[in-house]
Amino acid sequence: MNNGIEFKASKPDPRVLIFQVIVVASLNFVINRPIELLLLFLLMAILMLFHGMISIAIRFSITYLLLYIGNALLMYLKIPLITMMFTTLIFLCLRLFPVYMACIILIQKTYMDELLFALEKMHIPKVLILPLAVVYRYVPTIKDEIVQVRENLKMRGLNTSFIGILTHPMSAVENFMIPLLIRSGKISEELSAASLCKGLDTEHKRTSCTNVHFEIGDVIYCFGCIAVSVLFILINKSNIFA
Template sequence: MAFHFDPRTILYLLLISQIILLLDVNVFIEIVTVMILIIPFFISKQFKWGLIIAVIYSLQLCMAFIFLPNIHNAVLLYPLSMIANGFRELIPGIIVGIYALKLTHSEEWISLFKKWHFPKYFIVPFSVIFRFFPTLREDYHQIRNAMAFRGIERGPIAFIKHPIQTFEFILIPLLIKASQVAQDLTISALTKGLSMPVRQTSIIQLQLTKTDFVYMLIAFLPIIIYLGEFI
């Protein structure tokens, strides 16, 4: 299994990303933050996600500092400015969120919440929601495969040509499946005893490694740079 950080490290990185957002740092510190937060994808051999985020962020920088200064049409300026500047500030938090969903198992989060004595009414819904969207995505692919098997046209062109038919063949089955998936996942969580009012244990033992501590120190570097500007 590819290396991944402890869930507590992920929460720490999320905290750092939000502090950077609140401090409204300059572009240099923002770039340093994004570069530091992208590194876990490459450490965990998730090169695809790392490259995708790096390309999107690079395009946002190019749009903000190369294209936007030359645009004087307000109709284009405002939406492009939102993409290049507004959404760009959210990139650090989005990176950590993607990493948490892709490379941290729900069992690890549940084990952490049990260790921190989170209430049952938080753990059970979290367990359901964390598994809901990946399961629903698999069902969506199965629906698309079933459409292809029956010779039903699919894809963006099919949506443009037959929007009502596309909604009928995809959206309605997906909504029905979503209700069933939510019910099944809730039953699964309750069957595992997550709602029992007793002390619970977990087979997954969380442990912070040297790599976690070293990376926590590295992730704090943008804040040190920011504070250094006032010294």
């Protein structure tokens, strides 16, 4: 009787989601019209819904819609200097949104051990994998630290709101940023030590409890990314939304 336990890998494969990030980032260098960026954003929002990230997709959609409307209003009003400065900044944010969403899908849907195992199967040098492992754990940890610092400041009766930071920037740096920077330095050291304890610095081949490999669904997902990228390039070349 076979008493072995089979651990099923998460799907899609981590390499598929990495490929998706590369495709979305590449499209940002090709498309240059707001309507095309809007279509790319809608596609990423649909992918978030497909992966079950409903609340995150809603928050991104609301923020993107407000920025898009604000950019349209500034272009319509044409206020000297203000329109040029803020529309450039908003347009840059609109460009970064799809890439940021693709990275969030990668982080949310991929376990770190599977990601590292997949990267080693791609023959990525360990000198690059080790910093990635630290950063992968650092981002969610530092978010928790920001919440804790804000709670501590509130307990001391200090204003941590956005308006309070704008009105008292020096106090915000002293009361908020300094303890956060000190704590984040310690966190990075702890995460580096944890990664070394897991054997990420050894020369031996890394193993995984889950069977990380490409399946038919992963291949279809990759071809879908390629087809969508080709479609966006054709739309950009044909000047449909010019």
